[in-house]
Amino acid sequence: MMISQLISHPLSGQGTPSRHEADFVRQRTEAELARLLPRVGPGLALLVVLYTGWDLLLDPANAVQSGLTRLLFAALAAPAFWASGLPWTAQGRACWAYWMLSAGVILAMAQLEGGLSQGSGGILIGLFLIPFIASSSAGFLAIALPPTLLLFGCLLRGPLPELASVGLTYGAGLAVAFLQMRITSGLRAASLAVQARLEWDASHDALTRCPNRAWLQKEAAHAFDRARREGAGLAFAMIDIDHFKRVNDRFGHAAGDQVLKGVAEACQRAVGQAGHFGRLGGEEFLCIFPGASEESALIHGERIRAEVEAAAHLLDGETLKVTVSVGLGCLSEHHADWEQLLAGADEAMYAAKQEGRNRVKSACSRADARSMAMSAAN
Ligand SMILES: Nc1nc2c(ncn2[C@@H]2O[C@H](COP(=O)(O)OP(=O)(O)OP(=O)(O)O)[C@@H](O)[C@H]2O)c(=O)[nH]1
Known part of the structure; x- marks a missing residue:
């Protein structure tokens, strides 16, 4: 397990x-x-390096050596300050920097006469940096353990009173830092969870729980720009339930809602991880397939149509089946923006309706794509 995974908050x-x-x-x-x-x-x-001045006051004979130790570990920590320095997550880099800087301080102090007892304050202050990096008990332990072992390894080589006084003070500091981590990470996670919930609500449809129009529009624009930049494929599938008004008229609006949910679930099953599916509004859905070619768009479109056709909806003790008409649009050089691509898929969907519904129509072939994109633009 990566250290950055271990120190992240285990929200479940x-x-x-x-x-x-x-x-x-x-x-x-x-x-x-x-x-x-x-x-x-x-x-x-x-700061760690500048404290060589303090070493000089405490034990001038060993200050050069301790200063070099500080310098060496500060240099080892330095690459972790920038993403370009170490190719890890920021949490992983912060952990490395903490280990290096605390090792520099502990080893420098250990080289001075009475350094560990005189300098225990500096070592203690370092402990209160851990709650900024770790937000779980396991993470706290993973960060604190190596410097703690190093400190006690150094203390064991010195006199017993030093081990007792520094060890006890350090242990108490460790406990307070742990408590601080538990309290602040709990409060922080709670406040971020509220923000996350608000963000989720703003981007999801309340009925079907799938992404809403606003989210789809953002994602469509993003997918369009990326496909253009990378020269990759992109397909949109416009999905519309056939004769949905009849469901509402016959079974009522609440039953219609249930069918909408069932259709959304069937579409999501059919799409899986291959694309981004959401509800545009009413009985209309959209699926964005990044990287899709015309061939794969047709396969996905047919899979959606078949999955919806196969799904059974239980309404008032009666089993109801509905179908969808699917219109596909594939990115071509004729599309100036994502709205044109969407309009092409929309045209294809209406063509599917006109040809009898429960079918997939594609605007993906070059001639079709051009004519549909042009008519959409006009
Ligand atoms: N239950 C329910 N009905 C909705 C919702 N949003 C839109 N509708 C209904 O969806 C129906 C759409 O009807 P139309 O646009 O005529 O289309 P259709 O009956 O599906 O016919 P075609 O699209 O031509 O196959 C209308 O009756 C709307 O009231 C919703 O959130 N819940």
Whole structure:
């Protein structure tokens, strides 16, 4: 297990909103650390080196050696302050920097006469940096353990009273830092969870729980730009339930809602991880397939149609089946923006309706794509 995985907050929970919350907290923690590291890290490393002055006052005979030790470990910590220095997550880099700087301080102190007892304050202060990096007990332990073992290894080589006094003070500091981590990470996770829930609600449809129009529009624009940049494929599938008004008229609006949910679930089953599916509004859905060719778009479109046709909806003790018409649009050089690509898929969907419904129509062949994109633009 990577150290960065171990030190991230272990928020658990089933269901999409909970997963969103956990991801949100993890991403925010990572982003904050990535922002803080280059600002705070160099200052801390400089402080560790500048404390050679204190070494000089305490034990001039060994100060050069301790100063060089400080310098060496500050240099080892330095690459971790920038993402370009070490190819790890910000949490992994912060952990490395903490290990190096605390090792520098402990080993420098250990070289001075009475250094560990005189300098225990500096070592203690370092402990209160851990709650900024770790947000779980396992993470705290993973960060604190190596410097703690190093300190006690050094203390064991010295007199017993030094081991007792520094060891006890350090143990108490460790306990307080742990308590601080538990309290602050709990409060922080709770406040981030509220933000995450608000963000999830704003981007998801309340009825079907799948991404909503606003989210789909953002994702469509993003997918379009990326496909253009990378010269990759992209397909949109516009999905519309056939004769849905009849369901509402016959069974009522609440039953219609249930069918909408069932259709969304069937579509999501058919799409799986291959694309981003969501509800545009009413009985209309959209699926974005990044990287899809015309061939794979047709396969996905047919899979969606067949899965919806096969799904049974139990309404008032009666089993109802519905179908969908699917319109496909594939990215071509004729599309100026994602709206044109979507309009092409929409045209194809209406063509599927006109040809009898429960079918997949594609605007993907070159001639079709051109004519549909042009008519959409007009
Ligand atoms: N139950 C329910 N019905 C909805 C919702 N949103 C839209 N509708 C209904 O969806 C129906 C759409 O009807 P139409 O646009 O005429 O289309 P259709 O009956 O599906 O016919 P075709 O699309 O031509 O196959 C209308 O009756 C709307 O009231 C919703 O959230 N819940």
